[in-house]
Amino acid sequence: MILQVSGVSKWFGGLKALTDVTFSLQEGQILGLIGPNGAGKTTLFNVINGVYKPNEGTVTFRDVDITGLKTYEIARMGLARSHQIVRPLNDLSVRDNVIVGACFGRENNALASAGTIADEVMEFVGLAKRADQLAGSLNIGQKKRLEMARALAARPYLLLLDEVLAGLNPSEIAMMIDIVMKIRERGTTIIMIEHVMQAVMSVSDQVLVLDFGKPIAFGTPAEVANDARVVEAYLGDPSLAAQLLAPSSDQPEQDD
Amino acid sequence: MSLTKLRNPGLWITVIAVLLLGLWPIVTQRASTREEIFTVLLSVVLASSLNILLGYTGYVSFGHIVFFGLGGYVGLYLIIVQGWSLWPAMAAGGLAAGLLALLLGQAILRLRGSYFALATIGINEAMRAFINNFEPFGGPTGLSLNFQTYNAYGGAANALWLIYYIVLILALFNIVLSYVVKTSKFGLGLMAIREDEDAAEVMGVITPRSKTWAYVLSAILPGVVGVLFFFKNGNIEPPQAFRLHMSIELLVMVMLGGFGTVFGPALGAVGYQRLRGLLLTSDLFKNIQLAVAGLLLLLIILFIPAGAVGWIRRRFPILRRYLP
Numbered sequence: 331m332i333l334q335v336s337g338v339s340k341w342f343g344g345l346k347a348l349t350d351v352t353f354s355l356q357e358g359q360i361l362g363l364i365g366p367n368g369a370g371k372t373t374l375f376n377v378i379n380g381v382y383k384p385n386e387g388t389v390t391f392r393d394v395d396i397t398g399l400k401t402y403e404i405a406r407m408g409l410a411r412s413h414q415i416v417r418p419l420n421d422l423s424v425r426d427n428v429i430v431g432a433c434f435g436r437e438n439n440a441l442a443s444a445g446t447i448a449d450e451v452m453e454f455v456g457l458a459k460r461a462d463q464l465a466g467s468l469n470i471g472q473k474k475r476l477e478m479a480r481a482l483a484a485r486p487y488l489l490l491l492d493e494v495l496a497g498l499n500p501s502e503i504a505m506m507i508d509i510v511m512k513i514r515e516r517g518t519t520i521i522m523i524e525h526v527m528q529a530v531m532s533v534s535d536q537v538l539v540l541d542f543g544k545p546i547a548f549g550t551p552a553e554v555a556n557d558a559r560v561v562e563a564y565l566g567d568p569s570l571a572a573q574l575l576a577p578s579s580d581q582p583e584q585d586d
Numbered sequence: 587m588s589l590t591k592l593r594n595p596g597l598w599i600t601v602i603a604v605l606l607l608g609l610w611p612i613v614t615q616r617a618s619t620r621e622e623i624f625t626v627l628l629s630v631v632l633a634s635s636l637n638i639l640l641g642y643t644g645y646v647s648f649g650h651i652v653f654f655g656l657g658g659y660v661g662l663y664l665i666i667v668q669g670w671s672l673w674p675a676m677a678a679g680g681l682a683a684g685l686l687a688l689l690l691g692q693a694i695l696r697l698r699g700s701y702f703a704l705a706t707i708g709i710n711e712a713m714r715a716f717i718n719n720f721e722p723f724g725g726p727t728g729l730s731l732n733f734q735t736y737n738a739y740g741g742a743a744n745a746l747w748l749i750y751y752i753v754l755i756l757a758l759f760n761i762v763l764s765y766v767v768k769t770s771k772f773g774l775g776l777m778a779i780r781e782d783e784d785a786a787e788v789m790g791v792i793t794p795r796s797k798t799w800a801y802v803l804s805a806i807l808p809g810v811v812g813v814l815f816f817f818k819n820g821n822i823e824p825p826q827a828f829r830l831h832m833s834i835e836l837l838v839m840v841m842l843g844g845f846g847t848v849f850g851p852a853l854g855a856v857g858y859q860r861l862r863g864l865l866l867t868s869d870l871f872k873n874i875q876l877a878v879a880g881l882l883l884l885l886i887i888l889f890i891p892a893g894a895v896g897w898i899r900r901r902f903p904i905l906r907r908y909l910p
Contacts, residue, residue, distance in 0.1 A: 379788065381784075381788075400787070401784075401787040401788050402787045402788075402789075402790050402791060402792050402793065405787070405788060405789060405790035406790045410788075410789075411788060413785070413788075417782050417784070417785040418781075418782075419777070419778055419781035419782055419785065419786075420781055421777075421780075421781055421846075422777055422778070422781060426774065426777075429774065430774055430775070430778045430786070430789050430791070431789050433771050433774060433775070434775060434778075434786075434789050434790035434791045434792075435789065435790045436790075440771065441770070441771045441774070444771075462903075480789060484789065484790065
């Protein structure tokens with residue numbers, strides 16, 4: 331088990347962003363994390379990588395309890411992420427951006443070896459030609475790939491990808507999916523938040539569906555797609571929404 | 587770090603330029619030129635030091651002069667009251683400044699942006715008020731050097747030259763140090779913090795530790811030159827040691843030359859001191875030279891926020907390798 335999230339709840343004042351989220355993830359798998367806007371997907375990422383401390387519950391990464399650790403501590407243990415809203419280090423070159431990922435991530439590389447890794451990763455995501463350009467001058471598709479490259483350069487055990495396909499055109503999407511598949515082949519475990527359903531359903535081994543901060547389904551893509559609650563969450567049945575908002579009733583559905 | 591990195595031509599152009607500037611009064615042997623260049627070299631040390639915090643790490647400090655003042659006080663106290671010689675006193679001044687930065691760093695580097703900047707002003711003022719009431723340091727009257735002290739250094743005239751050489755060496759050292767920091771892993775972490783502190787943390791940069799060391803590193807040399815400046819000056823008083831406007835002048839120098847570059851702060855220091863010299867000797871501007879500095883800062887931030895070197899780097903990307 332590479333990641334174990336148990337009973338995680340997070341609230342901001344009166345707003346409950348996550349309620350009793352429990353799931354676990356096997357090494358080498360891709361977990362798709364889906365749900366309507368505002369379902370708490372990014373909040374869950376933020377709890378896993380230490381940006382937020384959960385109010386309840388624990389996160390265990392490679393058999394170590396990482397609940398409440400700092401983001402940089404978690405990053406150094408081998409957990410990397412990309413951001414939904416890209417955060418390039420604008421005034422640094424593309425190469426330096428990727429070197430930061432390689433230098434300070436799990437392997438704690440020296441600059442020279444980090445440079446070698448960066449060159450390799452930039453080639454892998456198709457940014458090699460842009461290496462000396464300032465990161466701020468990339469277009470959105472390239473910035474998304476840069477986010478990916480920085481995370482990969484850390485050589486993480488677990489990679490959290492937050493909407494890497496959003497805002498990309500169809501050919502860029504195809505390219506990105508190709509990259510994701512290749513990362514998995516290298517043995518890196520991935521959790522990806524995605525709105526492009528076709529993509530997430532085709533690459534994921536497991537899918538977790540969040541709605542109003544609660545897990546409403548967990549299973550293979552086929553199982554989840556046929557789950558009545560998932561369909562209703564997306565189509566927006568008002569009576570179901572009311573039921574989901576009420577406390578008690580729903581328990582997270584477990585498949586293992 | 588590898589020595590091949592030191593082969594960057596931009597670094598050596600900067601070092602040679604400052605060295606030539608520094609050798610000029612030695613060649614001409616004129617005391618007035620020496621005094622002029624001394625001020626410039628002092629500014630090069632202070633501005634380059636500030637640049638490690640401001641330019642590399644992205645933390646604006648309005649009170650950087652506190653390290654200069656504290657270093658000066660500690661150094662002069664040790665020389666005058668404890669009878670130390672200049673060398674260990676210089677080291678002690680640098681150490682005291684570094685230690686203060688280490689302690690302050692724990693407290694105020696949690697603050698970001700304008701809150702940090704405000705806190706640094708507060709610290710300078712608090713330190714001034716504290717020293718004003720601190721009897722060992724002479725309270726409001728400060729400390730004065732006995733003229734005989736210079737005899738150990740071959741008399742006052744020789745001592746002035748000695749101090750000049752030390753400041754020149756420190757200025758050259760500081761430029762190389764800036765370059766080494768900038769091209770190191772530590773420096774890359776600092777620049778990641780400057781660009782996006784949260785993203786840097788997510789990538790594994792241990793931000794509290796990096797920021798604290800950047801602060802310490804930017805405080806040590808100002809502490810050392812503080813000792814030299816006030817030793818040369820012969821006395822030290824609170825209003826002289828903690829002049830807030832000097833902090834702001836340092837900001838102007840760094841911004842003028844180009845923050846975050848190795849060459850920029852040195853160029854800015856030379857440029858600003860030259861301008862200041864012209865203003866001070868002009869009838870029209872001599873009383874409002876600080877207002878001109880303020881206006882200059884405003885114009886730089888509005889029109890060339892990257893400063894002179896930064897502007898060139900942006901305009902001619904090909905030169906980026908040669909202008910670190």
